[in-house]
Amino acid sequence: MWNLARFAASSLSRSRRFSTAIPGPCIVRKRGADILHDPWFNKDTGFPLTERDRLGLRGLLPPRVISFEQQYDRFMNSYRSLEKNTQGQPDNFVALSKWRILNRLHDRNETLYYRVLIDNIEEFAPIIYTPTVGLVCQNYSGLFRRPRGMYFSAKDKGEMMSMIYNWPAQKVDMIVLTDGSRILGLGDLGVQGIGIPIGKLDMYVAAAGINPQRILPVMLDVGTNNQMLLEDRLYLGLRQPRLEGDEYLSVVDEFMEAVHARWPKAIVQFEDFQMKWAFETLQRYRKKFCMFNDDIQGTAGVALAGLLGTVRAEGRPLSDFMKQKIVVVGAGSAGLGVLDMAVQAVARMVGCSETAAKSQFFLIDKDGLVTTERSNLDPAAAPFAKSPKDVEGLGEGASIIEVVKKVKPHVLVGLSGVGGIFNEEVLKAMRESVSTKPAIFAMSNPTMNAECTAADAFKHAGENIVFASGSPFQNVDLGDGKVGHVNQANNMYLFPGIGLGALLSGARLITDGMLQAASECLASYMTEEEVLKGMLYPSINSIRNVTAEVGAAVLREAVAEGLAEGRDDIGFKELSLMSKEETVEYIRDNMWYPVYSPLVREK
Numbered sequence: 001m002w003n004l005a006r007f008a009a010s011s012l013s014r015s016r017r018f019s020t021a022i023p024g025p026c027i028v029r030k031r032g033a034d035i036l037h038d039p040w041f042n043k044d045t046g047f048p049l050t051e052r053d054r055l056g057l058r059g060l061l062p063p064r065v066i067s068f069e070q071q072y073d074r075f076m077n078s079y080r081s082l083e084k085n086t087q088g089q090p091d092n093f094v095a096l097s098k099w100r101i102l103n104r105l106h107d108r109n110e111t112l113y114y115r116v117l118i119d120n121i122e123e124f125a126p127i128i129y130t131p132t133v134g135l136v137c138q139n140y141s142g143l144f145r146r147p148r149g150m151y152f153s154a155k156d157k158g159e160m161m162s163m164i165y166n167w168p169a170q171k172v173d174m175i176v177l178t179d180g181s182r183i184l185g186l187g188d189l190g191v192q193g194i195g196i197p198i199g200k201l202d203m204y205v206a207a208a209g210i211n212p213q214r215i216l217p218v219m220l221d222v223g224t225n226n227q228m229l230l231e232d233r234l235y236l237g238l239r240q241p242r243l244e245g246d247e248y249l250s251v252v253d254e255f256m257e258a259v260h261a262r263w264p265k266a267i268v269q270f271e272d273f274q275m276k277w278a279f280e281t282l283q284r285y286r287k288k289f290c291m292f293n294d295d296i297q298g299t300a301g302v303a304l305a306g307l308l309g310t311v312r313a314e315g316r317p318l319s320d321f322m323k324q325k326i327v328v329v330g331a332g333s334a335g336l337g338v339l340d341m342a343v344q345a346v347a348r349m350v351g352c353s354e355t356a357a358k359s360q361f362f363l364i365d366k367d368g369l370v371t372t373e374r375s376n377l378d379p380a381a382a383p384f385a386k387s388p389k390d391v392e393g394l395g396e397g398a399s400i401i402e403v404v405k406k407v408k409p410h411v412l413v414g415l416s417g418v419g420g421i422f423n424e425e426v427l428k429a430m431r432e433s434v435s436t437k438p439a440i441f442a443m444s445n446p447t448m449n450a451e452c453t454a455a456d457a458f459k460h461a462g463e464n465i466v467f468a469s470g471s472p473f474q475n476v477d478l479g480d481g482k483v484g485h486v487n488q489a490n491n492m493y494l495f496p497g498i499g500l501g502a503l504l505s506g507a508r509l510i511t512d513g514m515l516q517a518a519s520e521c522l523a524s525y526m527t528e529e530e531v532l533k534g535m536l537y538p539s540i541n542s543i544r545n546v547t548a549e550v551g552a553a554v555l556r557e558a559v560a561e562g563l564a565e566g567r568d569d570i571g572f573k574e575l576s577l578m579s580k581e582e583t584v585e586y587i588r589d590n591m592w593y594p595v596y597s598p599l600v601r602e603k
């Protein structure tokens with residue numbers, strides 16, 4: 001069912017993708033109006049007459065049958081009208097209106113929804129993902145109409161093992177879980193953070209072709225420390241302070257056990273947990289369940305690929321990565337994850353110790369440069385703290401501008417969640433960088449939390465910079481026909497491939513080796529010519545291709561590590577006999593692609 005692999009290649013033209021080839025059947029246990037009200041099966045006016053007869057739909061729909069392509073065009077026309085009619089309105093109003101029209105389609109007809117999403121990913125990703133998803137989370141209680149995903153709250157302790165069976169799908173492959181404690185750079189949004197798992201899983205369907213019938217967005221509501229939400233009478237989550245310590249962990253433990261009991265092979269992606277729980281849960285579960293933390297591990301892999309790209313962009317050999325001076329602003333789950341992976345990469349490439357590999361990296365948090373002199377040094381940041389003798393002229397807590405002026409880094413990475421902290425002065429100081437192509441990565445999300453805008457980066461730091469941001473910005477017009485290219489350095493380039501590769505490998509764990517393989521694959525995706533033009537990451541339009549390659553790299557590493565158990569009738573042996581190209585093809589063949597399948601009722 002749904003495995004319509006041959007339709008998956010994203011390079012197919014639209015007319016070919018509305019192919020007349022007959023897809024395999026899809027088994028349905030419902031009939032009549034229940035089918036129309038189920039977005040998984042609903043085709044709106046697209047049900048052929050024979051199917052209307054078979055499924056008890058005759059008379060429940062207007063008589064005319066409208067083709068998938070016509071429905072698609074109708075939706076896009078409505079969307080274009082909405083765009084026209086909201087011109088000149090405030091940005092947030094327009095963004096939410098666009099989200100609403102897409103969400104209504106999502107609620108009604110998933111096949112059509114995912115088709116328009118896949119075909120228009122560059123236009124729609126900023127609505128269902130960052131930045132608009134942040135706005136949606138902030139306004140979630142007001143926007144709420146229908147539930148999506150599952151909600152496990154602190155009040156459900158002892159019940160989760162039975163609750164998990166309330167989910168209607170028999171099979172689940174991918175779960176994205178949050179506790180809402182650090183939603184993008186927007187802080188603690190409590191239960192409203194459910195928008196993030198929903199958006200991430202939409203990207204799983206669009207980029208990795210995970211079957212939408214097998215995804216599960218999950219909110220673990222353990223309370224919130226956001227006073228505004230606690231006082232908001234419309235707030236839909238538990239109005240109590242967050243659980244802490246063992247009480248907190250016991251809720252997550254129970255959820256993980258329940259998931260594993262029902263779907264032992266499901267992959268759980270932890271998303272947007274505050275730092276202490278992000279690290280603690282990763283350590284707690286990574287050897288026990290097939291899980292990963294996207295903010296720590298996915299972000300690290302994407303950032304490392306970009307950092308390697310900055311070396312190539314200067315026209316230097318990759319081995320020069322060890323000489324790159326990199327300042328990371330933000331010592332949270334993302335910043336520390338990036339440093340950890342980058343240091344390991346240097347140590348591996350050069351064959352030196354991790355201590356030696358750290359010398360080129362500088363870490364700044366809200367209290368400034370992190371050094372061993374700090375009185376309350378966070379143990380998670382301690383491995384990257386500079387000793388005073390290594391940073392002459394820079395004391396504990398030195399500011400961003402002081403560090404940039406003194407170090408003259410090749411790359412300045414922002415993962416602080418603080419909008420605008422790469423201000424004019426900081427960006428101008430990057431003109432003195434020792435690099436011929438200084439790189440600025442303003443990776444915080446959503447857009448208003450980016451450390452700087454693309455336009456400011458090119459204006460103040462110079463036209464020869466390489467720029468990347470977590471949320472999308474338009475390319476910058478530099479005049480005289482020149483364009484400042486904007487890269488999107490977002491973990492969306494890795495997490496779908498990590499999840500899909502792990503899933504098809506049948507591995508029970510996601511190892512550092514698998515994550516490293518994902519990052520290396522992304523790093524080598526761009527050609528020399530593109531990188532020299534400052535293009536470090538692919539266009540979002542090729543995200544299915546990227547994901548197929550990344551997924552294959554992850555799968556092959558799982559095989560190499562002897563962890564792959566396979567899936568269905570493709571076991572370890574078959575996987576291990578596949579060439580690299582065959583593995584990519586196998587991944588593509590297993591990507592779901594939205595077409596209307598004939599619905600067949602189970603007797």
Ligand SMILES: NC(=O)C1=CN([C@@H]2O[C@H](COP(=O)(O)OP(=O)(O)OC[C@H]3O[C@@H](n4cnc5c(N)ncnc54)[C@H](O)[C@@H]3O)[C@@H](O)[C@H]2O)C=CC1
Nearest residue numbers: 184185330331332333334365366416417444445470490491
């Ligand atoms: N582009 C991407 O793919 C990703 C982007 N992010 C973004 O990174 C940001 C941070 O995420 P986490 O590390 O999980 O958050 P976090 O809350 O764990 O860490 C934030 C860090 O920033 C530091 N910070 C706060 N104010 C600062 C200031 N004025 N100057 C310097 N440092 C300051 C804090 O001390 C802390 O170390 C968020 O905005 C998130 O959206 C996170 C994951 C992926």
Ligand SMILES: CC(=O)C(=O)O
Nearest residue numbers: 184272295445490491
């Ligand atoms: C992209 C992402 O995962 C974040 O901003 O948290």
Ligand SMILES: [Mg+2]
Nearest residue numbers: 271272294295
């Ligand atoms: Mg995240």
